[in-house]
Amino acid sequence: MTKSRGINRPKAVWTDDQLETLRRLYSNYRTEDIAFLIGHTLDSVYRKANSLGLKKTAEFVAAQSARQLNRPDHPARESRFQKGLVPWNKGVKGVAGVQEACRATHFRPGQQPHNTLPIGSTKFDKSGVLLQKVSNAPGNGSKRWRAVHELVWVRENGPVPPRHIVVFKPGMKTNVLEEITIDRVECISLAENMKRNTRHNLPPELNQIVQLKAVLTRQINKRMKHGQEEHR
Structure with missing residues (x-):
């Protein structure tokens, strides 16, 4: 290990009592006050609190924010809504004609985008594996698209067992739909798959x-x- 030769600051040493005080006070007291009480620098207290996963409570943060906003010199005071000010758009429901035009482009419940591919469509993923669309389920794409070679195996054997994967047999990999047949694929454990892909x-x-x-x-x-x- 290379020595710092006096360039880096000595590492702060924390006693058990200081750590206990930090854990007890950090959530609800100002960090500056805690640093003064413990005898460590402000940066040291911040770093130690972060390493221990300590956080300020929501109530403390809200109170501090309110206290800051109440300062006469706070820049946000200039852009605050003043008491009695009437918003410029009060009572405005929208410009006639614009609302109707917007409604025409709104998505309806259950409506699919115009470029949605039908179930049964195929495509290639980034690694060149042939995928087939199996549903229009929302969320992650893995719910809608499955590898064709996996679907071929599942149709013959049922669901893939836990901690297993469907792969092509050695030397039989292809991304041509008609060539992906049950005799080309097999189901192996994740451990076996790792062994096959090792450099040895x-x-x-x-x-x-x-x-x-x-x-x-x-x-x-x-x-x-x-x-x-x-x-x-």
Whole structure:
């Protein structure tokens, strides 16, 4: 570990009593007052409170905000609504004709966008896997789109078991709809899938390239770190 050589400030030391005081007071008292009481800098108190997950209560924050707004020099006072001021749009329900035009473009309950694809449509995801639309359910896209190879397996075998995944058998992957058949896919555990994708299963020459790349990356990072330390 590289020493700071006196450049960095000494690390603040907290006693058990100081920590107990901080936990007890932080939620409902000003941080400046707590720092003065404990004997630590304001920054040190903020950092320690953050590391302990301490937060101000909503009531304290609201009270502090109200107190700040009541200051005569607070800039927000100039833009506040004054007592008795009538809003310029009081009683205005909308301009005739504009409301009717807006209604024509409103979405109705259950209405789908004009570019919604029908159920059964297919598309490719970012990795080139062929997906098929299975529903118009709102929310996450995974509720509407499923991988075709998974659907093929499910039609033959039922739901995918927990902690399992449907994949193509080695060397049989395809994204052509007609070629995705039950003999090309299988259901394996997540652990087995991880084993299949480890670098140890790569061809020897490719495995060596991966190892060399990792060594090169470590050397580059080491040299960059060394150069940064010399310029401090």
